[in-house]
Each structure stands twice: as structure tokens, then as C-alpha cells.
Amino acid sequence: xxxxxxxxRSSAAYRVRIALNLKGLAYEQVPVHLVKDGGQQHAxxxxxxxxxxxxxLLVDEEGGGVRIAQSLAIIEYLEEIxxxxxxxxxxxxxxxxxxALALHIxxxxxxxxxxxVLQYLSSELGxxxxxxxxxxxxxxxxxxxxxEEGLVAFDGRLSLGSRxxxxxxxxxxxxxxxxxxxxxxxxxxxxxxxAARCESLEAFSLAAPEAQPDAQ
Amino acid sequence: xxxxxxxxRSSAAYRVRIALNLKGLAYEQVPVHLVKDGGQQHAxxxxxxxxxxxxxLLVDEEGGGVRIAQSLAIIEYLEEIxxxxxxxxxxxxxxxxxxALALHIxxxxxxxxxxxVLQYLSSELGxxxxxxxxxxxxxxxxxxxxxEEGLVAFDGRLSLGSRxxxxxxxxxxxxxxxxxxxxxxxxxxxxxxxAARCESLEAFSLAAPEAQPDAQ
Numbered sequence: 001x002x003x004x005x006x007x008x009r010s011s012a013a014y015r016v017r018i019a020l021n022l023k024g025l026a027y028e029q030v031p032v033h034l035v036k037d038g039g040q041q042h043a044x045x046x047x048x049x050x051x052x053x054x055x056x057l058l059v060d061e062e063g064g065g066v067r068i069a070q071s072l073a074i075i076e077y078l079e080e081i082x083x084x085x086x087x088x089x090x091x092x093x094x095x096x097x098x099x100a101l102a103l104h105i106x107x108x109x110x111x112x113x114x115x116x117v118l119q120y121l122s123s124e125l126g127x128x129x130x131x132x133x134x135x136x137x138x139x140x141x142x143x144x145x146x147x148e149e150g151l152v153a154f155d156g157r158l159s160l161g162s163r164x165x166x167x168x169x170x171x172x173x174x175x176x177x178x179x180x181x182x183x184x185x186x187x188x189x190x191x192x193x194x195a196a197r198c199e200s201l202e203a204f205s206l207a208a209p210e211a212q213p214d215a216q
Numbered sequence: 217x218x219x220x221x222x223x224x225r226s227s228a229a230y231r232v233r234i235a236l237n238l239k240g241l242a243y244e245q246v247p248v249h250l251v252k253d254g255g256q257q258h259a260x261x262x263x264x265x266x267x268x269x270x271x272x273l274l275v276d277e278e279g280g281g282v283r284i285a286q287s288l289a290i291i292e293y294l295e296e297i298x299x300x301x302x303x304x305x306x307x308x309x310x311x312x313x314x315x316a317l318a319l320h321i322x323x324x325x326x327x328x329x330x331x332x333v334l335q336y337l338s339s340e341l342g343x344x345x346x347x348x349x350x351x352x353x354x355x356x357x358x359x360x361x362x363x364e365e366g367l368v369a370f371d372g373r374l375s376l377g378s379r380x381x382x383x384x385x386x387x388x389x390x391x392x393x394x395x396x397x398x399x400x401x402x403x404x405x406x407x408x409x410x411a412a413r414c415e416s417l418e419a420f421s422l423a424a425p426e427a428q429p430d431a432q
Contacts, residue, residue, distance in 0.1 A: 070316040
């Protein structure tokens with residue numbers, strides 16, 4: 001059994017839920033509340049499982065109980081252990097293009113807007129809500145503009161031609177966050193088109209934050 | 217020929233230089249100055265190659281001129297195209313542990329302390345140098361503490377047993393940055409031990425910032 005420690009609104013956990021669904025893998029969810037009790041991800045019990053103190057964490061009980069932190073490490077592991085259906089193209093150059101866009105989201109957009117960073121801006125640097133929202137939108141807009149340009153090469157196709165995969169598993173949660181913070185998305189028609197095609201699929205709708213057992 | 221667009225002090229470019237050296241691959245360097253001319257990575261000429269406007273970028277001229285952004289996407293590509301010597305362990309669970317630690321550095325430490333973020337803190341949020349340095353050290357120390365704990369499982373070995381690879385290619389540049397910003401590293405004896413074993417190797421010493429043609 002695969003066990004996913006996550007939180008309904010954690011966009012990194014959302015990526016892994018999509019990947020698991022795209023591969024048709026059953027999994028059990030263990031909610032870790034990012035705010036309650038001062039953040040359950042900081043509790044000794046969770047940190048004993050994942051010293052990074054972040055979500056998500058995958059435990060593969062059939063795989064000797066291996067515990068894997070970091071959403072992209074989890075998705076690469078799933079791709080290696082359960083290769084079909086593939087989430088990455090077969091060609092190394094195409095795989096690299098997908099990973100480069102996914103990593104741009106995972107490294108250069110999302111971590112800057114993660115809850116712990118927004119908390120630091122407020123509590124340690126005294127940044128007010130208006131400036132914090134401007135910070136949020138600044139990094140989202142820079143990142144989505146680069147992804148929009150990267151999608152030109154896909155020429156209207158999804159990252160696996162007619163199927164979504166690794167790239168879409170990273171992009172759709174980022175888009176969810178962008179909408180939540182009222183970012184203006186009019187400049188990203190390729191992203192919006194790709195999102196519309198994914199969001200109608202069950203692998204995505206069942207992974208959406210509001211569809212999770214711990215959604216509030 | 218492999219062509220690497222980088223900057224001597226870009227820690228993401230430093231990762232790729234280590235990976236290329238570990239694989240014994242020849243490459244040509246194209247320096248992109250991150251400060252001069254308002255940041256040459258923002259210039260139209262460079263953005264035409266890499267719309268993300270970040271370093272590094274690898275161009276594989278033998279591979280049809282494919283251009284790959286994002287250091288970890290580049291390293292995964294090199295691993296697929298030039299599999300030997302491997303930079304990742306063969307076992308999927310071990311690969312996942314390496315990727316999870318490398319991604320923790322690449323996602324949750326480095327991007328928060330990247331030049332463009334430090335510039336935003338100063339210019340947009342009016343953060344003074346003292347608070348900016350505290351920010352820097354906060355994320356480095358949180359991240360290195362988690363990596364230190366992750367290294368317990370390696371039991372004194374390098375990530376490929378007697379050889380360094382993907383993990384060390386990410387960790388050594390982060391340690392370079394931590395030293396540059398005078399972070400206290402006494403709490404990370406496993407990281408320091410691993411670094412001492414890597415830094416004596418030519419693949420690492422030749423990749424060091426000060427050894428690059430554009431070093432100042």
C-alpha cells in the first residue's frame with residue numbers, strides 16, 4: 001500500500017495526488033495539518049518520518065517501507081517503479097524539456113510562496129498584506145510567463161501528446177494557487193488551454209484540494 | 217560539443233560543472249554575468265535561448281542543439297545520455313533518497329537565497345542588510361539541518377558508496393554559499409566530512425567558482 005502524508009491545500013502534495021491518479025495507483029491519505037497545533041509538520045512524530053518537516057511524504061509499504069520526501073523525487077520514484085502509463089516522454093531531450101518546466105515551477109515559483117516563507121515575511125520582516133500579495137504575484141507571474149513561452153514548443157499538445165503527465169501534475173497545482181491569490185492569468189492562454197483540458201479529467205478533479213478528505 | 221551558459225558564482229551552474237566533470241565530459245563555457253549590464257541573463261539575446269532568464273543553460277550540439285534549462289533537468293539529461301559513470305544509485309529507493317535531499321537544497325534552500333530574491337528584499341521590501349543576512353542564514357540552516365539528518369542513513373558513505381554523484385553535486389555548491397555568508401556549520405559534521413572528501417577531488421576543485429574563467 002502507498003501512503004501519502006499530505007494536506008488538501010499543499011500544492012506539492014496535490015502534484016503527487018495527480019501523478020498517483022494518472023498511474024491509476026491506489027493510496028491511503030494521512031492528513032498533516034499545516035496550521036493547526038502550530039503546524040503538525042513540525043511535530044516530533046512527523047519529523048521522525050521526514051526530517052525536512054515539509055509535505056508531502058510517500059511511504060511505500062510494499063517497497064520495504066521506504067519513505068520519500070519531495071514531490072518530484074516521489075514522482076520520479078513512481079515513474080521508475082510503476083513505469084506504465086508513463087508520465088515522462090521517452091526521448092531524453094523531451095524529458096529534459098518537461099523536467100525543466102516542472103523544476104522552474106517547483107524551484108523558482110512555489111518555494112518562494114510557500115506558507116513558511118509568507119509567515120517569515122509577516123512575522124520576521126514585518127511585511128504587510130499588500131506587499132506580501134505583491135511578492136506572491138511577482139514570482140507567480142514571472143514563472144508562468146516563462147512556462148507560457150516554454151509551451152510554444154508543445155504546439156497545442158499536452159506534454160505526452162494527447163495525454164497529460166509530469167508537467168501537468170506540476171502546473172495545475174501552481175495554477176490553482178495563482179487563482180487563489182487572484183493573479184491575472186490573461187497573459188497565459190497556452191497555460192489556460194492546457195489547464196482546461198486537464199481539469200476535466202478524473203485524475204485531476206479527484207486530486208483537487210476541495211475533493212480531499214481533510215478539505216475545510 | 218556541450219556548451220554551458222553559466223556564471224562562476226551561480227551555484228546552480230556549479231552543480232552542473234561538477235556533474236560534467238564527474239562524468240568526464242568536455243564542455244565549453246559561455247559566461248553570462250548576473251550583475252553587469254543590469255544582469256545579462258535578462259538580455260533579449262539570452263532570453264531567446266532560455267525564457268526562464270536564469271542560469272545555467274546547457275546546449276547539446278550533438279543532440280540536435282537541444283537547450284536545457286534548470287540544473288537538475290540538465291543533470292538528469294546527462295545521466296540518461298551518458299549513463300557511465302552513473303551519478304545516481306541503481307536502486308529506485310536509493311535514487312529517491314538522493315533526489316529528495318538534492319531537491320530539498322534545490323527547491324527549499326537555494327531559490328530563497330538567489331540573487332533576484334535578495335534584490336527584491338532590498339529594493340521592493342526595504343529589508344536592510346542585517347535582516348537580509350538573517351533571512352539567508354535562516355533558510356540555509358533549516359535546510360542543512362535536514363540534510364545532515366538525511367545523511368545518517370548513508371552511514372559515513374558517499375551517495376554512491378565510495379564515489380560522489382548527484383547529491384554531492386548539489387550539496388557542495390550550497391555549502392560554498394553557506395560559507396560565503398558566514399553561516400555557522402558546526403552543527404553539520406556529516407556534511408563537513410562529506411565535503412572534505414569531495415573537495416579534494418579534481419571534479420570538484422575544477423568546478424569551484426574561483427577556478428572558472430570568468431571569476432573575479
